[in-house]
Amino acid sequence: MVAEKNRSWGMVIDTDKCNGCSGCVTACQVENNIPLNDQNKFERGRVMSWIRIERYWEGEFPNVKARFIPIMCQHCENAPCEPVCPVYATYHNNEGLNVQVYNRCVGTRYCANGCPYIVRMFNYWEPTWPEEIRNHLNPDVTIRSRGIMEKCSMCMQRIKRGERNAGDQLQDGEIKTACQEACTTGAITFGDLNDPESEVSILAKSDRKYSLMPQLNTNPNVVYLATVDPYKDKNLGEKAKTNEH
Amino acid sequence: MKINRREFLSLSGKSAAGAVIFAACSIPEKELIVQSPVDMPEDLVRGIDSWYATSWSEGASGDGVLVRILEGRIKKLKGNPDHPVNRGGARSNLDFALQLHYNPDRLHKPKLRRSKDGILANTSVDEMDKYIKDATAKGKKIVVVTNPSRSSEGWISQKFAESRGGRYLAYEALDQTNLHEALFELFETDEIPHFDISHADNVLSFGADWIENWISPAQYGTAYGELRSGTRGFFAHVEPRFSLTSANSDIWMSPYPGTEGDIALSIANVIIKDKLVPENQINDFLNKLPNGKIEFGYNPEDVEKRTGVAKEKIIEVAHKISKGKSIVFAGGSTAAYTNGKFNTYAVYSLNILLGSVGKTGGIIINPEVEKEYIGGSNQSNSLEQWQEELAQWRAGYVDTVIIKGVDLAYSMPNSLDVLGALKNVETVISFGNMMNETLNASDIVVPDTTFFEEWGSEIPNPLPGYMTVSLQQPVVVKDGPGASGAVSYVDTLLNLEPSISGSNKSLVKKIFDNEYTESNSSGSVIASDKNSFMNGVQQRGGYWNKSITADQKKIRLKNTFEFENENVFSNSDSSFGEEFHLIPFTNNLGDGKYANVPLAQEAYEGITTAAWETWVEINAQQADQMGIKEGDIISLKSDSGEIRCLAYPHPAVQPGTVCVPTGQGTEKGGRYSENRGSNVLKILSGLKDEKSGSFAWASTKVSLKRAGGNKTMPKFEGDVTAFPVEPGIPVLVVKPGQTAHEAEEENHHKYQESINFRESHGDGHGHGDDHGDDHGDEKEKSSH
Amino acid sequence: MKVLIPLVGLGGLTTLAIISILLAGLFNAWLGQPLPVLGFEQTFDQPINFPHTKHAAPVSEGGLGMDCTYCHRTVAKASSAHVPAVELCASCHRAVGSYESEDLIKLREASGIFENAEDKQVIVDSEMASPINWRRVHRLPDHVRFVHSAHIDYLTNHPSAIGNVPDRLDLEGKETVPASQVCSTCHGDVASMEKVYQVEPLKMGQCVNCHRKNGGPTDCAACHH
Structure with missing residues (x-):
């Protein structure tokens, strides 16, 4: 009998440490066999990426600020995408993850409409790679064919591999997601939210914690920590510049 | 009639229609082969993965890299947590190496x-x-x-x-000759020092886009994370371009290109005038000056006029960096003007005033490399x-x-x-x-x-x-x-x-044999003989020894500074009569090295979110005045050529300056790079800093005009529509010490006020747009 | 009207034909197996005839009684079982086995071992070695992540769950069994097969039934990710 671990995988993202370098995006692209986003996909607004960096402008020159936030599937406990799927291709598993079952998906895209975070990506094209590039595809991850939905799986393959390798002695921090590994500044932390000792649980209790769109009551498993700005609401020398022009 | 599955299948298989269907539905022949792992279909090769420690000098400045290998194929790269340079950090271009190796256009024949x-x-x-x-x-x-x-x-x-x-x-x-030259004159070594950002309280940088790709971004990225944790470190940045580094700074100063040195000296001026640091440090610094004092118009008011940077910012930064452990450094465009050496020089000299040379949390001089x-x-x-x-x-x-x-x-x-x-x-x-x-x-x-x-x-x-x-x-x-x-x-x-x-291989072995002889059983690998030492090196990805450092006390300043600023290039360097100052910058494609790597092409730039094209960043207000819209095809003409690129009106570029990424526009590359964008490096005027002979690649002047036509800008921005939301969503900003909850309450309150204000003024239309949360703020401001 | 009736009939027939073709296609997709046309017990010729009977069958049955894990080395450690490298075959077959046998000549050539026709001297030239294109008999769809090691781990410690146990083995009352005795659950008694063929359907129903019986995970994500 394989024991039930009663885990709840979660992530804490410190937006104060995120510097918007997009290393996580590339790492995710490679780890999860995400098809190539050619220029056409950019022009048509159909870029595929399970994690993305959003950039928000604030203020006006010369006091412009840009804020970055990495956004991926929030793995909501109360996910709007789950009840709308007619074929039960997306569901919540007992480890706190919102799972997408590719072989069940029939591509209705109801879930993408339901998702307020817009993190579900639809395969409009059959993914193709030149023969050479196929060499670095990750064999642990299914290649999704045309017409189905996909999204961040919190590196399910790494969780499975980690659990298998560690047996009962899985330590906190042993499993790392690809984005976490690629994040130089350590803005992303991943672990078991049910374990009170784990790093994520401790960080998730921070004063700066918030979640995206709390008013929707989706109860995400991804927790964000607010950006700190000592110059919030005050711009140094704002008048000086207007005289210049 | 009883027919079992096998018979049914063989029956239908024999019919012509069945043959067609089965042919169409069958599994590709290739996937039915389980030969030796060498030729196996890649997505089916699943075995035990091994990780090897190595390093990549060309693309990752000698960072430690771990490579995941499955059945003789490279699957993934990550930073080596053991390695002292990047400490597990990985620069964002690390995975591009996969597609340098596995590239459909890779050469197989001479x-x-x-x-x-x-x-x-x-x-x-x-x-x-x-x-x-x-x-x-x-x-x-x-x-x-x-x-x-x-x-x-x-x-x-x-x-x-x-x-x-x-x-x-x-x-x-x-080229970074100016940087090395300036360092040599200050510290008697042209080794780039170690910036101990991890332990610093304040960081002030000039021109160097160290968060994105200056010299060793994995090392600096890791340090940036540490700067921002615990007691949050302060960070200010001076650069005309709004790079990722500018975007992440607490105070961003955007000077007219080439005036960075003035800002550095103005900060020095404030520190000396207000006596913000101990007397002996001020004397150390002033003794190096030709006249023993800063006299030439470096007060913030004058500098504000020359550089376009508000004096309040200069004064604030001067006060900030004189408390606690501070680092000041420069590189990138600051060093790449015709007065680049002066700029770089002036900036690094601040470290002497702040007394941060050779100290933890400051600038640590690196040992000279003299190895057989x-x-x-x-x-x-x-x-x-x-x-x-x-x-x-x-x-x-x-x-x-x-x-x-x-x-x-x-x-x-x-x-x-x-x-x-x-x-x-x-x-x-x-x-x-x-x-x-x-x-x-x-x-x-x-x-x-x-x-x-x-x-x-x-x-x-x-x-x-x-x-x-x-x-x-x-x-x-x-x-x-x-x-x-x-x-x-x-x-x-x-x-x-x-x-x-x-x-x-034997040469590399000799290098580490020498290290073994010198190691005296200290450092990252301790072994009893040369071979087991080499084994240890192979496991850890190198050898390092914390005790082999430069003598920090011996560092003397070589010459007195040459503080005559010859910063006049903004109007005299070029006789072409252009209006715009061109600053090229490297992005994911490097100097074209990764242009044929599809992963690099699709990795969109952090600020503009553009990919696959060459764009020109032009100040949004200025673009508006000139009638330039996003995606307009722009012709940039310098004294040595002309290129075309797409306009990107940018809210945060210094007016009068345009920035263009390098890497595209190769005439001979491969399927992903040919006939794509244009090469900005070609049109740089061959100007140099006369003091050092260094290439002044940020000193080109260009004329800018619409070449006619408009293309869709391939960018990620706008792919995901922003909902009309109240401020603080999705990026919540707090003041130091404020909790997220308080900030949310405050934002909500402001939002309500702005709605009330709008309703009472009859401005009923929607308030959300791509720029997300800034609108609420502005409305709020205007209500007072 | 008279003209129309045959036309309607013809149309009906055509529709029927199209529907039946589509149905046949659907049937095929539904039953889609690695060997859709051949059926289970039939199999294909491998580039070199490898008789499992010779290698894996016990000595009493005329085999050599080799352990499965001797060649399928990673099966208990990794997700895939692995076909051995030619070197492994050659390590025995350089010496063992007739130099006349056609299959063994092919094998030796693939591992770069040649016999000089004149003086019967053996030449080894690893440059000439080349992998052998074995054909896959058991194949799971692309969207299944099957891990051999996890299953072997469980079955070796729970012999009662092993299926298709060959008559010669007696697993009654055993606490643990070696890894090579659990393979039959999915692969049948390979040791008795001259040419390996698929004995179990290896469809999801079978997986789930077994998982239910033995308390394995039935979360979709366990196999589909």
Whole structure:
């Protein structure tokens, strides 16, 4: 009998440490066999990426600020995408993850409409790679064919591999997601939210914690920590510049 | 009739219709093969993964890298947590290496041009060897060109050039000679020091886009994370371009290009006037000045007029950095004007005023690298040296040029006419993984190996404050799947001149044998004999020893500063009569090195979110006045050429300045890079800083006009529509000490106020747009 | 009207034909197996005839009684079982086995071992070695992540769950069994097969039934990710 671990995988993202370098995006692209986003996909607004960096402008020159936030599937406990799927291709598993079952998906895209975070990506094209590039595809991850939905799986393959390798002695921090590994500044932390000792649980209790769109009551498993700005609401020398022009 | 499945299938299989269907539905023949793992279908190869520790000198400045290998194929790269330089951090271009190695356009066969006006045609390795042997015979004048790195490979290049009485040169598109020169005059060593950002309280940087890609972004990225944790460190940045570094700073100062040095001195002025640091440090600093005092109009008010940076910012930064441990450093565009050396100089001198040289949380001088079997250069030869060198080529004084790892023809400005120079060289031998413009202009094209297939050893640049030697080891076999036919550069040179050393592997072993002898059972690997030491090095990815440092106390300032600012270039450098100041910057594509890597092409730039194209960042207000919209095709014309690119009106670019990314517009590359964008490096005026001979690549002036036509800008922004939301969503901003909950309450309150304000003023229409949360703020401001 | 009736009939027939073709296609997709046309017990010729009977069958049955994990080395450690490298075959077959046998000549050539026709001297030239294109018999769809090691781990410690146990083995009352005795659950008694063929359907129903019986995970994500 394989024991039930009663885990709840979660992530804490410190937006104060995120510097918007997009290393996580590339790492995710490679780890999860995400098809190539050619220029056409950019022009048509159909870029595929399970994690993305959003950039928000604030203020006006010369006091412009840009804020970055990495956004991926929030793995909501109360996910709007789950009840709308007619074929039960997306569901919540007992480890706190919102799972997408590719072989069940029939591509209705109801879930993408339901998702307020817009993190579900639809395969409009059959993914193709030149023969050479196929060499670095990750064999642990299914290649999704045309017409189905996909999204961040919190590196399910790494969780499975980690659990298998560690047996009962899985330590906190042993499993790392690809984005976490690629994040130089350590803005992303991943672990078991049910374990009170784990790093994520401790960080998730921070004063700066918030979640995206709390008013929707989706109860995400991804927790964000607010950006700190000592110059919030005050711009140094704002008048000086207007005289210049 | 009872029919079982097998019979049914065989029956339907026999019918013609069935045959068609089965043919269409059957599994690809390839997937039915389970041969040896060498040729197996890639997505089915699932085995035990092994991770190897190695390093990548060309792309990752000697950071420690871990490579995941499954059945002889490279699957993933990550930073080596053990390595002292990057400490597990990985620069964002790390995974691009996968597609340098596995690229559909990778060269598998040598090419040969039999006569100077002939065409490049495929040839056999034997014939190539013969031609190389003839071209590099004793008595030939040989020049070897590589990218700047200090490594065993660099040593072999150098030794080989010496053995033929030739020269060794290094080239880098965005030259940093000024930085090294300024450092040398201040600290008597041109080693880039270690910036101990992790332990610092305050960081002030000039021009160097250290968060995105300046010198060693993995190292600095890790340190940035540490700066922002615990007691949150303060960070200010000075750069005319709104780079990722500018975007992440607490205070961003956008000066008129070329006036960065004034800001540094103005900060010094404030610190001295207000006596913000101890007397002895002020004296240390002032003693170095020609007149013993700062007298020449560096008060913030005057500087504000000259630089366009508000005096309040200058004063605030001066006060901030004089408390606690501070680092001040410069690089990138700050060092790349015709007064770049002065700028860099002025900036680094602030460290003396702040007393942060040689201290934890300050600037730590790195030890000099003098190692047997490690050679090459940590910096590119200056523009001046290159001009002299190319003149020699042009005059026909050079018989053979060996080029490895640099695309001279792509990355040198038009004014140097490198193609003309190459034509007058008898034989040009180029090593490369994929075709590029230099390879296309060569006589012998050698399909090069990648760092995954080669032994090597390099010194990371910059060092982490103490001696570190990174190891590069082969992680896949040569001629492995997807990468057949590669010829090793080092092996070729070693075969041509056997007196240099034995095999490349034995050379690397010798380097670490020497380390073992010097290690005295200390450092990262402790072993009882040379072989087990080497094993340890292979496991950890190198050898480092915290006790081998530079003597920080011995650092003296060499000369008195030359503080006469010759910063007049903004109106006198060019006689072309242009209006815009052009600042090129490197992005994911580097200097075109990754242009044919699809992963690099699709990795959108952080601020503009643009990809696959060359764009020009122009101040949004100015663009508005000129009637330029996003995606308009723009012609940029300098005194040495013209390029076309797409306009990107940018809210945060200094008016009068335009910024263009490098890397696109290669004439000869591969399927992902050809006929795409344009090459900004070509139109840079060949100006240099007269004090150092360094290439002033940020000093070009261009005229800008619409060339007619408009294209959809390939960018990620707008892919995901922003909901009309109240401020604080999705990026919640708090003041230091404020909790997220308080900030949310405050935002909500403001939002309510702004709604009430709008309703009472009859402004009923929606408030959300792409720019997200700023609107609420503005409305709020205007209500007071 | 008279003209129309045959036309309608013809149309009906055509529709029927189209529908039946589509149905046949659907049937095929539904039953889609690695060997859709051949059926289970039939199999294909491998490039070199490898008789499992010779290698894996016990000595009493005329085999050599080799352990499965001797060749399928990673099966208990990794997700895939692995076909051995030619070197492993050659390590025995350089010496063992007739130099006349056609299959063994092919094998030796693939591992770069040649016999000089004149003086019967053996030449080894590893440059000439090349992998053998074995054909896959058991194949799971692309969207299944099957891990051999996890299953072997469980079955070796729970012999009662092993299926298709060959008659010669007696697993009654055993606490643990070696890894090579659990393979039959999915692969049948390979040791008795001259040419390996598929004995179990290896469809999801079978997986889930077994998982339910033995308390394995039935979360979709366990196999589909």
